[in-house]
Amino acid sequence: KLSSGTAPCIVCEAGKFKEVTGPGECSECPEGSHSLQASDSHLDCLCNTGFAGPHGGPCTACEAGKYKDAPGAGECETCNAGMFKEDTGPGPCSECAVNSHALPGSDSKEDCMCNVGYTGPHGGPCMACQAGKYKDSAGAGACSQCPADSLSKAASDDISDCECDTGHWGSAGGLCMQCDAGKFKNSRGDSHCIECPEDSEAEAGASHI
Numbered sequence: 001k002l003s004s005g006t007a008p009c010i011v012c013e014a015g016k017f018k019e020v021t022g023p024g025e026c027s028e029c030p031e032g033s034h035s036l037q038a039s040d041s042h043l044d045c046l047c048n049t050g051f052a053g054p055h056g057g058p059c060t061a062c063e064a065g066k067y068k069d070a071p072g073a074g075e076c077e078t079c080n081a082g083m084f085k086e087d088t089g090p091g092p093c094s095e096c097a098v099n100s101h102a103l104p105g106s107d108s109k110e111d112c113m114c115n116v117g118y119t120g121p122h123g124g125p126c127m128a129c130q131a132g133k134y135k136d137s138a139g140a141g142a143c144s145q146c147p148a149d150s151l152s153k154a155a156s157d158d159i160s161d162c163e164c165d166t167g168h169w170g171s172a173g174g175l176c177m178q179c180d181a182g183k184f185k186n187s188r189g190d191s192h193c194i195e196c197p198e199d200s201e202a203e204a205g206a207s208h209i
Contacts, residue, residue, distance in 0.1 A: 065084065
């Protein structure tokens with residue numbers, strides 16, 4: 001409490017303290033900290049959320065890419081993978097755009113890179129590769145076209161997702177060759193062409209009898 005002469009003592013307001021008895025003003029807590037009303041020690045000044053340091057200060061703002069969500073003497077913590085924080089001091093980490101990721105401690109939205117199978121600028125938005133394409137690396141690169149006569153599902157993340165189309169045979173992600181005349185293949189994948197039944201025929205590349 002502070003007093004002046006015979007005037008009544010007044011309680012120190014929140015954010016201030018006074019450690020000695022008798023006359024005198026209440027002192028401000030260090031920057032980035034606060035105290036309860038009627039605090040009587042500088043150690044009652046606790047670092048705010050977004051600031052780290054000992055009781056009584058000094059309190060340092062959390063760096064970008066780090067956060068502290070409770071007051072007191074705790075340390076700033078690193079933003080988790082898939083999140084970022086661009087500002088120093090208080091504030092939560094933000095989630096990357098859907099279908100993108102970032103390393104722990106990321107300090108910029110642009111640190112969020114599109115996942116494999118998705119394409120778009122750093123920071124998003126990230127769109128799935130179209131059917132017939134794939135992308136096997138994270139980042140802003142374009143989706144790659146499957147080899148000729150093969151097809152993949154949307155959001156494919158490896159060339160091995162490209163399967164030979166009907167009427168063609170070969171290993172996934174590799175060269176797909178037409179079925180010979182007299183053979184057919186009515187499914188996608190790496191299965192072989194099937195001989196036509198007796199007394200039937202098919203042209204090269206047939207997908208059915």
